[in-house]
Amino acid sequence: MSRSFACEVCGATLDQLPRDPRCPDCRGPLSYQGVTTPEFVPTDLARRPPTMWRYREALPEVGTPVSLGEFMTPLLPLQAGSRQVLVKCEYQLPTGSYKDRGAAVLMSYLRQTGVRAAVEDSSGNAGAALAAYAARAGIHLRVFCPDSTAGAKLAQITLTGAALERVPGPRQEATRALREYLARTGAVYASHLWHPLFLVGVKTMAFEITEQLGWVAPAAVVCPVGAGSILLGLYRGFCDLRRAGRIPRLPRLVAVQSGLADAVYRAFTAGAEQVAPVFPSRPTVASGIALPAPARGKEVLQALRRTRGTVVTVDEDDILSGQRALAQAGFGVEPTSAVIWPGLLRLEHHMPLPAGAVVVCILTGHGLKSPAEPVMPHP
Ligand SMILES: [Zn+2]
CATH class of the missing domain: 3.40.50.1100 (Rossmann fold)
Structure with a gap:
């Protein structure tokens, strides 16, 4: 089995991961190089069970997978302001998040x-x-x-x-x-931020979206960004598909951050190559994306720029309004997920997209995990 890993900072390569899965030379993040051009055959895929393991050509050889039933999550239409988008219901996965x-x-x-x-x-x-x-x-x-x-x-x-x-x-x-x-x-x-195999799993989200759209990539994908795991998983997955000749161009990737945890926004708008940590940390209702800076900040910025994407920030009241708006459309997600709603509305000014462009928004975590609405007494 191929198990090669490369450092994203100094380029060092290694076959075995250290117990602390960072570059032994410079402590930089490692990425998995084992498969970067998966040879998907859509007719073969159609015969496989509807789980993320259907994309085995892109995954390392791990024997029998440790599985709790990672089914393909629904991609459903939603009217958001003047635009109809598709929401990818990742919060429906076994533990309630992507x-x-x-x-x-x-x-x-x-x-x-x-x-x-x-x-x-x-x-x-x-x-x-x-x-x-x-x-x-x-x-x-x-x-x-x-x-x-x-x-x-x-x-x-x-x-x-x-x-x-x-x-x-x-x-x-x-x-x-x-x-x-x-x-x-x-x-x-077993770090979800540093271990290179974690991002390999998240890549399947890009494959799934593309397959669900009939092997056509969307025009843009909007997702919450703290550490950037979704953004990087999507970026690498779409890059794999382009290298394999499945899609002609990458979707534009749109990061949404809380205005109280906006390190990526600051670096992106300043034209920086690396994301500087923002201290002191300020608490946000979007607790899942409250980080001083991503571990893989350089690649997050590259992914945004190479896809002609952008970053928008949203404030706390808008996040909670977004959670309510999504719930009123039937999508019960946690505040971290709900940033995509005000993010979408703001996007119209930042990065106008043609009418009819296919925009996918990632709903990341289940509402039962951190309900924000207070329990109201009966009138
Ligand atoms: Zn290194």
Whole structure:
């Protein structure tokens, strides 16, 4: 099996991943180079079960996958202001977020390489996804979460038997605590931000959207961006499809950030090549995208520029209004997901698209994970 990895910063290549899956030379992020031109045959695909594993030509050889049933998520029409868009209902995946795609591939890989225990830090959804897939894989997971993480997400983690470490302070404090633990124990770091196999799983979202559109790429895809896992998964997936000759051009990728956690927006609009962390962190209702800066910031900026995409920021009231608007159309998503609604409305000014252009919006996390509406007494 091909297992080659390359550093995105210094270009070093390696066949085996270290326990801390960063470049041993420069600590930069690694990417998976095993398959970059998947030879999909649509007629073969049509005979396969409707799960992300149907794209096996693009995935590493992991034996029997660690699976909880990662079915193809619905792509449904939604009227958003003056534009009709398609929403990709990733919140319907097994643990209620798109992170299941990455967790399934990552845990399959770890199990196949004989790993029995691992650690992760997360604002909640990645921890919940990795905990469920670790449980399925028979791998013991320890998850470091900010103390402020929604109770439903914490319950998702602890019920699997994973060890939960609640860390006071903002998101980056959970990472700091995890790094101390890694230094002390030498544990395997199953990071959704750093482990290159996580993004390989997220790539299947791009394949699925394209297949659902009849092997035609959309004009644009709009997604929430904190660490940029969705954006990068989509970018790499669409690049694979273009290299394989399946699509002629890449969709324009649109990142939506909270105005209170806007490091990518600042770097993009300043023309920077790297994303500088924004401190101090300010709490946002979009807790899933509240990070000082992405680990793979340079590639996030490249993905936005190479696809002629853009970044928009939205404010807190608009996020909550967006959550309500989506729910009133039947889509019950968490505030982090709901940023796409005000993001779409703002996009009309930033990056006008022709009428009729196919725009896909990613709905990332389930509303039951962090309900924002207060419970009102009966009148
Ligand atoms: Zn390096």
